[in-house]
């Protein structure tokens with residue numbers, strides 16, 4: 001029987017508000033109806049892969065967690081170390097192998113394998129090394145889990161998400177990059193710190209490239225439901241544009257600083273990706289800024305490219321892109337960010 005739209009989805013005059021709020025994904029495949037055991041495979045058991053694995057375990061997100069890495073001893077060591085925590089964790093089957101057949105039937109494959117930046121190095125510099133790895137990693141994931149969703153974390157994440165999409169042949173709603181979900185968390189932390197409020201009450205998005213050309217959407221920031229820029233204007237509180245730019249600069253510099261201090265970033269990306277896994281596997285329909293096929297949204301036309309936009313995530317993957325109002329300047333910066341990604345992508349020859 002055809003399901004009628006819920007009353008709450010209908011606005012005045014029978015308008016379907018959900019349709020107005022989100023633009024649909026053109027090539028979306030229907031969500032898997034499987035409600036059985038949930039299985040996540042994490043490819044790459046390094047700093048990032050293990051931070052993600054441990055956050056997923058503590059948050060009780062899956063029945064089965066699989067680790068894959070190219071280094072068998074390191075992999076077995078990490079698996080045993082997590083298994084030895086069984087008495088303190090929700091029951092989860094943890095296994096590991098260098099053989100991709102272990103990933104068969106995964107609901108979600110999270111790819112973190114690959115080279116990482118050294119201090120001062122840009123994410124975009126990692127491209128050629130990590131594309132070569134993806135050519136070995138993506139085909140077996142697709143072979144063993146043809147219905148899975150791919151969640152890419154390795155850098156440069158936007159271009160590698162495009163590479164994974166091309167290599168997989170999946171519809172774009174099932175290929176997602178962790179994108180600026182992490183940058184937005186850094187942004188929310190800094191704004192919360194300035195205002196002395198809880199970061200969870202700050203609604204703020206960074207979009208575009210996960211990297212130096214990212215775009216802060218100042219015009220849509222709200223704290224506890226109060227739109228910040230119009231509040232400052234209404235209260236005639238003067239603020240320097242430079243102050244805002246400095247907060248965004250601090251977001252961009254944040255990763256470089258952590259890498260300079262401890263060699264890599266791990267905890268925040270672990271929580272960021274676990275939040276995405278929850279929305280995807282538990283069908284939360286939450287809105288996250290993640291790397292998606294951007295063609296056709298926000299005036300980005302022409303070539304296929306992935307960059308972060310606020311996207312609604314559920315069991316089917318990307319369910320729609322939010323229609324946030326962008327100022328002319330934000331639109332221009334988003335286009336510049338898209339051009340930065342396209343320039344790097346043009347070197348790929350894929």
Ligand SMILES: NC(=O)C1=CN([C@@H]2O[C@H](COP(=O)(O)OP(=O)(O)OC[C@H]3O[C@@H](n4cnc5c(N)ncnc54)[C@H](O)[C@@H]3O)[C@@H](O)[C@H]2O)C=CC1
Nearest residue numbers: 044045046047048069070113114115116153154155264269
């Ligand atoms: N998107 C984001 O927000 C973030 C992305 N990253 C990126 O995540 C990636 C991983 O970073 P880390 O974990 O710190 O590096 P890491 O060096 O600690 O770990 C990388 C792992 O990949 C494994 N690996 C290499 N080739 C493989 C293959 N063919 N198959 C399976 N595993 C393979 C290595 O053995 C190693 O264990 C980097 O590209 C880094 O830039 C890191 C933080 C945030």
Ligand SMILES: CC(=O)C(=O)O
Nearest residue numbers: 123155182255265269
């Ligand atoms: C390394 C990286 O991409 C980050 O922490 O943002």
